[in-house]
Amino acid sequence: MAMANFPPSLQTNKNKQDPDTKAKIVKDVISSQPAPNPAEDIAKERARTNWNLKEVHEFLEGNEAKSTEILRLYQSIERDPILQTRPEHFDITQKQERELVAQRIDKMARFIEIEPYAKFRRRLQLMTVIDPSMGIRILVNLGLFLNCIRGNGTQKQYDFWAKKKESGIIKQMYGCFGMTELGHGSNVAGCETTATFDPETDEFIIDTPHIGATKWWIGGAAHSATHTVCYARLIIKDVDYGVKTFVVPLRDSQHNLLPGIAVGDIGAKMGRQGVDNGWIQFTEVRIPRFFMLQRWCKVDRKGNVTLPPLEQLSYISLLEGRVGMAADSYRIGARFTTIALRYAVGRRQFNKTGGPQETQLIDYTLHQRRLFPYLALTYAAAVGTDRLEVEHNELLENLDRGLKTNDKLLLKNTIASTKSMFVDSGSLKSTLTWEASNLIDECRQACGGHGYSAYNAFGKTYNDWAVQCTWEGDNNVLAMSAGKSIIKTVQQILNGKKVKNSTLEFLNDAPELAKAKKAVIRVKDHVDDPQRVLKAIASLISKTSMDLIPQSYQSWDAIGAQRVILSKLRCHYYLLETFIDRLESQIKANSPARPHLENILKLYYVTNILGPFIGEFLRYGVISPNVAKYITNVYPQGLCWKVRPYVIGLTDSFQQPDNFIHSLIGKYNGDIYHNYLAEVKSVNDPRNPKAPYSVALEDMLNRASLDERQRGERSEEAAAILSK
């Protein structure tokens, strides 16, 4: 295939010299040019690293203990013959991938029995980056299924299924999450599966009323799951109580389907081929009444329904997935910026300086402007998503403690911070999964043709990743929801009710920020001040929200696009705030890492926030027009030049080992071409250069002439005969 680009400027024929025909003497024809040596370039640039990689890794991961645990887990995964990656994994079929995933689940099930749960969760988080199908297949059981039971079931119900029946250690049972229906994705409250109480037998009858209510996409349903939590409408004596959750067995202990259950494989997907997603139809499936999850809503023997307070807290179980996906975005970003930047240092193309060698890709201005913003974003995403994880854990701990001790004040505060956690996790999940998707794509394009080879990991990762923008809250729906909460929060503050126990407390200044006439960023120096940039984002959020409040009275729908923008700005405020704080608190003033991190911080906000939203900043007068060009052009380019010499060290600081990077052109040693050719040969043995269907090709090429195949019926001879 051609990846050509010729100069388009055609000369007229006065100039007889072809531009690439500068005749020159060559000494030794066979090796007229030295072979490319990307490993040397990368090693040379690596030697520039003048900081402690571990220090920066701890900065990214949050603390020493977490950093050390992660490095240890990388090693454990790399050495494990089942969990480790192999280049031939990019060649396997759907069936093989599903089997590989099953083997890995089995191996993970052995770890969960013997290591602390927090460590296992971290192992799972890392494995999810290199095998997202395995990740989601385990999370369907340990995350969605068991979280649903924990959140909606009583303690006894949870203990029964998670502990006594051992699904918590992936044993005896395997749960799946029966929420989505063919006709109902995001709108869970619109589910149409029914759970009708039969007072005679004290059972619920689970039924799929019509095709639209077929459970669809259910991960694990096609082949693995023994049970599902089924989202179904609670119907008692012809009264519809809305959607509740029920544990419904699908398969017996011999793994045979139970009567009344129809399941099927939903088949091929864009990615995550390793997951056995299925559809389920229930026909008069009876379950005991006590299989309904009854932490909040209870049904007694006579069919009376009680709804206790705090049922809303059952939604909290949805946060975990979103927090996890935000964190995934950081690790995916680290992995792919590492690949693309190593390649950009090692690869040479064209010659812009007239020197003896072609120019390294990384030295092209546009190449820097394409990749460095993503590098900086990845740093910001690291610290921001680490904070989100910590805050989410605190929230769950406080909630458990509050419920256990019935501490009203603690519960009240926790509910307040739950509100902002919904905004934060929704805005980070949507913004960062979108950004990661763009990042993978841009990094792939920046590796040219080699980005298209499966063995460099872009294709499979992109395909596996894409669904992160859709599931667990479609990104647009989530972002609109976060945007709505922000507008409502600003409105509440305008009404005199300040926010407390919330990460949105910065909005308490909204009335003053919105009123301010003077731009926050007015001169070039202001762009260099992170605190001022933070204030500028807060101002833009405040002014936009104020602007939208009157429109929201008319129609929330009509301001959907602006709500998405607010959600993105909120994400960036969160990331930037965290980045600034952590730089102050965790990196010593004289640390050699500090100037590099400061450059990355500034590059992050100028290329990911000020630049992309410059239109909004200008329209609302938060930035003066006279600094606009400085922001979009001069300032970021200056930072790119500062960052340029250290990109190898800055990506090495992510500390992802080769087996985790899992890309032939992205390996640490930088010996791009040898790594690549050797593995391609090893996976595709060149000893048989014929395709299995080669005979068909030969038959086609060596076919008889058309006339012969037409039996001479259309020949002139035939015409002569037939025309007589």
Next chain:
Amino acid sequence: MAMANFPPSLQTNKNKQDPDTKAKIVKDVISSQPAPNPAEDIAKERARTNWNLKEVHEFLEGNEAKSTEILRLYQSIERDPILQTRPEHFDITQKQERELVAQRIDKMARFIEIEPYAKFRRRLQLMTVIDPSMGIRILVNLGLFLNCIRGNGTQKQYDFWAKKKESGIIKQMYGCFGMTELGHGSNVAGCETTATFDPETDEFIIDTPHIGATKWWIGGAAHSATHTVCYARLIIKDVDYGVKTFVVPLRDSQHNLLPGIAVGDIGAKMGRQGVDNGWIQFTEVRIPRFFMLQRWCKVDRKGNVTLPPLEQLSYISLLEGRVGMAADSYRIGARFTTIALRYAVGRRQFNKTGGPQETQLIDYTLHQRRLFPYLALTYAAAVGTDRLEVEHNELLENLDRGLKTNDKLLLKNTIASTKSMFVDSGSLKSTLTWEASNLIDECRQACGGHGYSAYNAFGKTYNDWAVQCTWEGDNNVLAMSAGKSIIKTVQQILNGKKVKNSTLEFLNDAPELAKAKKAVIRVKDHVDDPQRVLKAIASLISKTSMDLIPQSYQSWDAIGAQRVILSKLRCHYYLLETFIDRLESQIKANSPARPHLENILKLYYVTNILGPFIGEFLRYGVISPNVAKYITNVYPQGLCWKVRPYVIGLTDSFQQPDNFIHSLIGKYNGDIYHNYLAEVKSVNDPRNPKAPYSVALEDMLNRASLDERQRGERSEEAAAILSK
């Protein structure tokens, strides 16, 4: 898997009602809700179409004859058991896909023998949309290989290989295109394969000097090709004459590799799995001197080299691929906007009006703003790429005629229009392949989870498509190149030399446009005037170019990003100009189609040009700030409302049949759920609900306890014994 979104606004516990627990009486529990009926919605909206579909199809395709030929070819393809699409094709492995592609090539080879070449090319263009692997595998031979021979070889060389040896009808020989090397993609002039003349034997010796010069990505090399055109440095008596082209046989007529040729399969890729891309290494491979393509550069028996004029024209053969890819972008856009808009009409989700049914996706403001701009772009791309195809054909005809008759004036004019054809094809190829990539992705996300199912075509198409942004001129490299030509053209005009015989003649006004102080678009009414918008784009291109000229003296590299913007603006100028012209010339004033096409035209330019580049338009004072919000918000939303009722008819006008659309949720009848479930069941037979590896899963779940598997070694009993 979960596609959930719960409202994030948690109430405090004062409100004990769960929002989705509004108890209500239901009459009949099993069928408490009617099944969704998307087919009815789509049929109802289809009935609104008040124009002649064929008229709009002719508008899109250029003329009646072309439109009719395309509709006939759709039918021919749909009926052919080998060429037609089938849902199970989304499930096949790489090996199966390659074999399917080979069968289709065989079938196409039978058509090429019996139908006019122009019709065959159109057939091939359409097949390329539904089977891009097949498309490129044929184009490697008929396009790249033979075009290279035609462009660089003598007439006798072309006649020999294309006609006498029948590669022109895919017979006897199969050519591949040996240009790209492992270490050299876009920079063809940097190729390092050598062709050394041996005056003793009158042969060239083809050699791969080192790993970096390994031919890489060569489509067809792994299994199909019998020959390649090899790009190699011509070396005679230790003098390097630069890169020339040589026909090198790879396999004999029994399809066995020739001595000195090493090839291998480069294996798995992100997409285009049906193509047998390979690598080639040459070791002392000897070919007769007359296998060098000698149209321009000739080597005589003694090794003397002559370079005649016009060698630069050999680059013209590169245009065809770019023109073709721009046209592909239109058809892909038509296919995927049809799928996403049919789904958006048929799918209901949430309820924003409080009516009896959920709301159709298409009625959400944000959904319109996500999809309608792409619909409008697709219309613009249709007319623009049709014009490009026509101009490219004229160019080749004029060139052939000029060379044949030695008509100096005609040749001079043709060379001038060749220059602008390089700019136009480069800017349309890069802009439209990027846009098509974004379009597929946005349409997929707009179909929610179902966009992720392989059977709805997004995943495979995206993967197959992605490489269009990289090959045949990397998009960034091509766009920078087009941008550079535009700046140079403006500079030339400033120097008093106007452009002639060029599509860039509009730049002759650049000096005046650039000088103008007054904004082109100053009041709301101006936005409604297509001619004024065209002028605004010309102004922006002129002002930007003027601004960049001084910087270009310092460094072309430093203005890479701005050159890409210029290229995109040039593409849009071309499209808009063509759209306006064709609307005037081809659609009658009283045609019912006219108001719809006018809305689409305006929606195209406001959402694809004025909106996205508003920052540039404002910065250069081409648009007044007071109309900015009108452009980004009010005006496009008004157009969306006008277009909204007619989207079914507007996509039906593309006239792509179901078999070509090849997407279960995108079929004409709109019976989304039945179409989808029925085919998923047919491809994935639900009669065996166990995975092939089910035993392994059962063994995992029913494994013995940890203590038992540890042989009781870690039991308290063991501890008691061991501690004694």
